[in-house]
Every structure is written in structure tokens, then in C-alpha cells.
Amino acid sequence: DTLPVLSPDSTSKDSQCLPGSSTATTTTKSSTTTTKSSTTTTTTKSSTSTTKSSTTTTSTSATPSATTKKFKLFGVNESCAEFGTAIPGVLGTDYTWPAPSSIDYFVGKGFNTFRVPFMVERLTPGSLAGSYDSAYMASLKSTVSYITGKGAYAVIDPHNYLRYNGAILTDATAFATWWKNLANQFKDNSHVIFDLQNEPWGIDAAVVASFMQAAINAIRSAGATNFVLVEGTSWSGAWSWTTSSGNAAAFTGFTDPANNFAIEMHQYLDSDSSGSSATCVSSTVGAERIAAATAWLKSNGFKGFLGEIGGGSNDVCIAAIKSAFTAMQASDSPWIGALWWAAGPWWGDYFQSMEPPSGPAIARILPEAFQPYLPVTGL
Numbered sequence: 382d383t384l385p386v387l388s389p390d391s392t393s394k395d396s397q398c399l400p401g402s403s404t405a406t407t408t409t410k411s412s413t414t415t416t417k418s419s420t421t422t423t424t425t426k427s428s429t430s431t432t433k434s435s436t437t438t439t440s441t442s443a444t445p446s447a448t449t450k451k452f453k454l455f456g457v458n459e460s461c462a463e464f465g466t467a468i469p470g471v472l473g474t475d476y477t478w479p480a481p482s483s484i485d486y487f488v489g490k491g492f493n494t495f496r497v498p499f500m501v502e503r504l505t506p507g508s509l510a511g512s513y514d515s516a517y518m519a520s521l522k523s524t525v526s527y528i529t530g531k532g533a534y535a536v537i538d539p540h541n542y543l544r545y546n547g548a549i550l551t552d553a554t555a556f557a558t559w560w561k562n563l564a565n566q567f568k569d570n571s572h573v574i575f576d577l578q579n580e581p582w583g584i585d586a587a588v589v590a591s592f593m594q595a596a597i598n599a600i601r602s603a604g605a606t607n608f609v610l611v612e613g614t615s616w617s618g619a620w621s622w623t624t625s626s627g628n629a630a631a632f633t634g635f636t637d638p639a640n641n642f643a644i645e646m647h648q649y650l651d652s653d654s655s656g657s658s659a660t661c662v663s664s665t666v667g668a669e670r671i672a673a674a675t676a677w678l679k680s681n682g683f684k685g686f687l688g689e690i691g692g693g694s695n696d697v698c699i700a701a702i703k704s705a706f707t708a709m710q711a712s713d714s715p716w717i718g719a720l721w722w723a724a725g726p727w728w729g730d731y732f733q734s735m736e737p738p739s740g741p742a743i744a745r746i747l748p749e750a751f752q753p754y755l756p757v758t759g760l
Contacts, residue, residue, distance in 0.1 A: 449710035454534060454574075454718030455757045456487060456494035457735055458689060460725040462520070463498040463540040469506055469514060476500070478520050480726045481527055486737040487724070490747075491755045493533045496688060496720050497524055498540035498579060501559075509545060509552075509559045522566070529572040534760070536574040536610065536688075536720075537567065543581035543589060553592045557599035568605035575600060576610040576645060576688065580617050586627035589614040594635060601638040608760055610645040610686055611635065619646040619674040619687070620654050629677050643684035643717055646674055650692040650701045656722065659693025659732045667705030671716075675708065678715035687719035691733040694745045702750040710754065721751065 465475030472478075484495060499521055505511045521537070528535040543550050550556055560577065567573040577596045581589045593611045600609060615626035623629040632644065649656035650666050663669075671687070678685040690705065692698030709716035724736045734740035735747060 449707070450712050450714050452710065452716075452718040452754060452757050453760050454494040454686065455720075455751075455754065456492040456496075456533070456718075457721045458496040458498065458538075458723040458725070459483065459524075460496075460498050460723040461727045462503075462524075463500045464727065468500075468502045468546075469517065470500075470503060472516070472520070476503075477726055478524050479724070480736075483724055483726070483737055484528055484531060484533070488531045488533055490752065491757065492751075493757045493759060494536060494574075494718065494720060495528050495533060496536035496538050496576065497521070497528075498538045501539045501541045501545060504539075505559065509550075509555045518566075525567065525570070525573055529570055532572075534572050534574055534608075536576050537563075538576040538579050540579040543578050543584055543592060549584060550592065553595040556592050557595040560596040561599035561603045564600040564603045564605040564607070568603060568607060571607065574608045574610060575605075576612070578612055580647065581612060581614045582616050584614050586614045586631035590628075590631040590635060593632075597637050597642065606639050606641060609637065609642040610688065611642055612645045612688070617646050617688075618654055619648040620670040622646060622674040623677050624673070633681055635683075643686040644678060645686045645688040646671075647689035647722075648687060648705070649690065650698060656689075656691045656733065659695065659698070661692045661695075661698040661701045664697050664700035665704045667701040667703070668708040669704075671705055671708065675715065679713070683715060685716045687716065689722040690719055691722045692746075693732055694741055699745060699750045702746070703753070706750070706754045718757070721746070 459479035461477045461479070463476065467475045470476050479495070479497065487495070499517075501509070503514060503517045504521065506514055525535040525537065560575070564575065567575075577593050581592075590613070593613075597609055597611065600607070611632070613622065613626060613628035613632060615621050615628065617628075618626065621628075635644075648654065648667070648670050650661040650670070651658035652660070652662060654670070667690075674685065677683075687705070687709070690702065692702055706719065708714070709719065721735050721742070722733060724734070724740065726736060728734035728736050728740060730741060732741050735742040737743060
């Protein structure tokens with residue numbers, strides 16, 4: 382199968398992108414991923430997340446107070462360069478890149494971080510060791526330069542689930558070399574953040590941790606001091622980090638020669654944490670699902686970053702998102718920020734789209750659940 386079928390959140394998100402149409406709707410999800418159905422994803426994800434919903438209750442206020450710890454990084458995923466199944470694909474037909482106007486909009490609101498997913502096979506076609514596709518790399522660099530030129534942070538995100546051409550990676554050395562080479566392309570820009578790999582899944586946590594360790598060591602060997610985001614297995618879910626995923630044990634000994642990284646987790650608020658439903662479990666599920674992960678981060682002295690969060694534009698979901706952010710901004714919190722999934726020019730009417738000017742999440746999620754947690758401080 383091709384890469385886009387591999388993620389639970391991609392069933393509910395990536396497949397919403399209809400190639401070649403800026404007026405796409407979310408009703409024909411199979412347009413880019415013929416084998417992706419929401420039932421497949423729900424079954425897959427829930428099979429690993431039976432303990433996803435922590436029963437821990439938290440007593441946090443609904444809104445931040447003057448004494449809360451402000452986020453360093455806060456913004457949106459700018460998604461669509463990873464869309465489509467065609468390799469290399471055609472720009473404007475199979476995939477696209479973020480709109481500068483979208484970046485401007487969010488920077489104007491006070492947000493400072495943009496995660497830019499891309500497809501590894503398009504950047505280095507043929508093999509991980511292959512040369513760069515000049516046009517795709519130029520577009521990635523142009524997008525990054527635009528973001529950082531605004532004073533914001535660009536998170537470059539190989540959105541591949543630790544796979545290449547659909548096959549799970551088995552050579553950590555090759556993966557590390559790929560990252561060393563990429564780090565050399567961006568290491569002179571301190572506002573570029575390296576997200577080592579989006580949502581590995583179906584891979585033992587210890588194996589994923591070994592790949593992440595190899596990559597960060599290689600990045601530092603290249604002389605790159607950029608901030609790095611490290612993801613775990615089981616879609617890097619916060620809800621299962623300390624339980625079924627095995628991530629807690631596998632990453633306890635993780636080290637960075639530059640000590641400049643955070644553990645990136647993702648969290649959705651529907652029944653199976655997939656992000657496929659606009660119905661959230663409860664108004665407090667956000668705080669509840671990150672509680673155990675928060676305790677783990679604190680006990681290990683690690684920073685945490687919520688690279689994806691999403692929910693519906695309704696009272697319960699907005700309260701749930703705020704419950705997570707309020708907990709994350711506690712004075713002793715290890716969390717440094719969060720990103721909404723997602724913005725991007727081809728989202729159409731997908732319920733989590735925050736693409737300006739009229740994505741469904743613009744009207745309520747943005748002003749009610751995100752803007753109260755500004756300002757941000759930067760790294």
C-alpha cells in the first residue's frame with residue numbers, strides 16, 4: 382500500500398485533501414487514498430489504544446491566568462505537501478504547499494510556529510540516499526524561508542510514519558545519514574525545527590527510539606544546533622505513551638548531545654483519539670488524556686510538545702481543548718507548546734480546517750480555544 386494509508390490521523394485528515402481542487406470538500410475521502418476508510422483507521426488505532434483515555438481527573442481552570450507559563454511554540458500544521466499517492470506527483474494536482482497568505486494571517490494573530498509536512502519519497506526519490514529532487518526541495522526551502530522571514534518557526538516534518546515507499550525502515554544508519562544531509566541544508570537557520578519523523582506506528586517502541594537516537598546524533602555531528610522534536614511509536618499518542626505503546630520505557634534514556642529537544646506527542650479528543658469525529662468524549666478529556674504523559678515528562682526532565690491536536694467546533698470540544706492547554710500552561714509544566722491540525726489550502730470543509738479565511742475551525746476554535754493562550758515567547 383502507499384504511504385497515506387498508514388496513519389490513523391491521515392484517514393481522517395490527509396485523505397480529505399482533494400488534488401487539484403481548491404474548493405474540495407471532505408465527503409469523498411478516497412480521492413487521494415483509495416484504500417483509506419474511516420472504519421479501517423478506527424479499527425487500527427483503537428486496537429492500540431484501549432487504555433487511551435486516562436481516568437485521571439484534573440482540576441484546572443477553564444482559562445489561563447496571569448501566573449501561567451506561556452507557550453514558547455504555538456500555531457498550526459500547514460499541510461498538503463504530503464498529500465496524494467503519486468510519486469513524485471505533480472505540484473498543483475497531487476499536492477501543494479502552504480499559502481503565504483495563511484502564514485501572514487496566523488503571524489498577524491500572534492502565532493509563531495508552523496509545521497510543514499512533506500513526503501520523503503518526493504524529496505529524495507529512489508532511495509533515502511538518493512539526491513534531492515531540486516523542485517521539491519526548492520519549494521520546501523521557499524516555504525521555510527517565508528515562515529522564518531516572518532520571525533516565526535518552521536517545523537520540517539517528514540510525514541512518513543518511519544516508512545519509505547510503504548515499507549517500514551530497517552536501517553537506522555541510513556535514516557541517520559538522511560537526517561545529517563537534511564540538517565546540513567537548514568542548520569544555518571536557527572528558526573528551523575527538525576521533527577524527526579511523523580507518527581511511527583506498527584513498530585516496537587525500542588526500535589523507534591533507536592532510530593530517533595541515531596538521527597539526533599547525526600544531526601549534531603553535522604554541527605546543527607537546531608531544536609529537535611522526537612516522536613514515539615503508536616502514532617506518538619499522548620494517551621498511550623505510558624501504557625500500551627511502550628514509549629515510556631523506550632525513551633527514558635533518550636539523550637541529545639546538544640540538550641535542545643522535546644518529545645513530540647499528538648492527541649485528539651474523540652472516542653478513539655483518531656481525530657475522525659467532531660464529537661469529543663467530554664469537556665475535560667484533553668487534560669485527562671495528557672495527564673500521565675505530563676507526569677512522565679516531568680519525572681524524566683523532558684520537555685513536551687503537542688504537535689497535533691484537534692476537535693470539533695462545539696462547546697464540549699472547545700472546553701476539552703482549553704482543559705488541555707490550561708494544564709499544559711501550569712507553572713511547573715514540561716510542555717512548551719502545541720499546534721492545531723490543520724491549516725492548508727486544500728482542506729475544503731474538513732471540520733478541523735483552520736485555513737483562513739473561512740475554514741470551519743476559524744469561527745470558534747481559533748478565537749475561543751487558541752487565542753486565549755497567547756502570547757507566545759519563542760525558544
